[in-house]
Amino acid sequence: MDTSILIALVKVISIVLISGIIVLRTIPTINYIAHSKGLLNAPGERTSHRYKTPNLGGISIFLAACITSLLFIYDDFLVFKSIYLASIIIFFVGLKDDIILLSPWKKLLAQFAVAALIVISNLRFTHTFSLFGFDLFSDIFSIIITIGFIVSIINAINLIDGIDGLAASIGSLILGVFGIFFFINGLYSWSFYCAGMVGALLAFFQYNVFGLRNKTFMGDSGSLLLGLSIAVATIMFWEANADKTLPFTLRNAPAIAFAVIIIPVFDVVRIFFYRIVHRLSPLSADRNHLHHRIVDIGFSHFQTSMILTALNVLMIAIAFGLSFFFGTIWTTLILVVLMSLSVALINKIYKKKGKKTKV
Secondary structure, three states, X not given: OOHHHHHHHHHHHHHHHHHHHHHHHHHXXXXXXXXXXXXXXXXXXXXXXXXXXXXXXHHHHXXXXXXHHHHHOOOOHHHHHHHHHHHHHHHHHHHHHHHHOOOHHHHHHHHHHHHHHHHHOOOOOOEOOOOOOOOEOOHHHHHHHHHHHHHHHHHHHHHHOOOOOHHHHHHHHHHHHHHHHHHHOOOHHXXXXXXXXXXXXXXXXXXXXXXXXXXXXXXXXXXXHHHHHHHHHHHHHHHHOOOOOOOOOOOOHHHXXXXXXXXXXXXXXXXXXXXXXXXXXXXXXXXXXXXXXHHHHOOOHHHHHHHHHHHHHHHXXXXXXXXXXXXXXXXXXHHHHHHHHHHHHHHHXXXXXXXXXXX
16 A cells, blocks of 8 residues: 555544544533533424433534544645634534524524635536536536535535434435545545544444433534535535546546435425425424434334435445446436335335324
8 A cells, every 4th residue: 555545544544533532522521511501402392302401512523523634634725714614603603503592594694604605715516517518517607506505405414413313324424435535536635524524423423322421412513514514525526526637536426426415415305395385484393304204103213313324325325336327317316216215115104103194
């Protein structure tokens, strides 16, 4: 193995370990403060927990992911400066919502602001992969689609953070896949960025799912930050695959990207259309998410998280397999059909359990 690759691999492993240790060491302290100050998330109609629980785990995730990756990142400084500035903004917006609650529209405005900040750094969708008969998006359309995508992904991740372990497991999978791609293509700073968040999420997962004394939620401060991280990593993955100078690029990169983020994307689109059809606000809250359906069937939070993560892995594997036989459009359509069938199956089982299916 080349020495530079070995050094980079050691750095990635170090980032994951250091990030995880920071989370493991800081959450007990943050939980102690949360309990002493009464900063707890109380059970409600939409929640699945039975006891008041701290929801400030995002603080540990933010500290761990940002500090560790910043120690090692050495290029793309303009882009990463914008990403970390955007991360700071979205983290504090989420933290404020965790403590005193913000209106959905104020959070949405903040999301548009951080998305614009990312676009200003020139990280945006530019290549079409000839899907529409041309190679590049116009500047205006590129800006619009990138901002819309970032805001959508931030909200998608925020919405799947409804049961223990789901956001952490799906987030680890998504950023892990992207991080591996960046690593094998020599985009080490991007792999370090992903590794910092993966290490934090894996450590957080233990407290979120298995924690007794120190059980915690990531809160909006964590889920909004995670959504931003996934959004920028997806954009970079998309654009990197258009760079033919890289040693390993994917033929059906847009379809692969869709497969990697398919669980949160499919769920948010499904819920959005349900609320529009039923004349509800797209920002309203309910228990119609896919994870809620699976929990209501009778599975535990951990089991539900593993089912959806496994489904995500399956979709990624199928996308890679289909890429040998089909182009991007057909691969994407087949993935949509397969996900639709999966949702239909879940709804069928849900109905048999005596629930009234709404979607």
